[in-house]
Amino acid sequence: MKITLNKVLPTPLASIAHNDNSIWGSFIELNEGQRIMLNASSGKGKSTFTTTTIGLRTDYSGEIMYDDKNIATFSPNDWAQIRQTKVAVVFQDLQLFPKFTVKENLLIKNQLTNLYSEMEIIQMLEALEIGDKWNQECGLLSMGQQQRVAIIRALIQPFRWLIMDEPFSHLDIENTERCLKMIHDRTIEQNAGFVLTTLGENHGYSFDHELKL
Helix, strand or coil, rough: HHHEEEEEHHHHCCCCCCCCCEEEEEEEECCCCEEEEECCCCCCCCHHHHHCCCCCCCCCCEEEEEEEEHHHHHHHHHHHHHHHHHHEEEEECCCCCCCCCCCHHHHHHHCCCCCCCCHHHHHHHHHCCCCHHCCCCCHHCCCCCCCCCCHHHHCCCCCECCCCCECCCCCCHHHHHHHHHHHHHHHHHHEEEEEEEEEECCCCCCCCEEEEE
């Protein structure tokens, strides 16, 4: 699935000066399977890019296309299907259920498609060194542990694109590397692409493209 941004400019960012190489107000194609770093300083719209691109915000000018379809025409049912099988997201604020356990947060998501077994999900937690948190309430985890849960939650669905908004901001180098390996392997399995927003750190990963806000 190709994502195209045709002169997209979110309304809250319209009064801010953007560089000539910014994606805002430009024509940008995100081609299937690409691994893209979206680099921007604070306040330039990283989270706005995420929420706008996946249809949670509609206050923008221009067009966003999934293949040949304008996302402004999608119905709630269209979006429900897309968010289950086409686009996975790691939000900056994570959007976990804090009173639910790690198990509950992950199985709620997995039950939408039943892509993995419970044991396979536990093995993913163990690979990111949080296997012992299975029955822990998410709100009692550290922010770094919550980020790893949110990353796994995004990875346990089918997707063509994985959109991640500063997913490693609370992780050390070793845990970032573990997460990036899992993300890389999972996108290879799915023949999918990802967009990772960052303040400029490439986390030692060889991206296909770097875009700027």
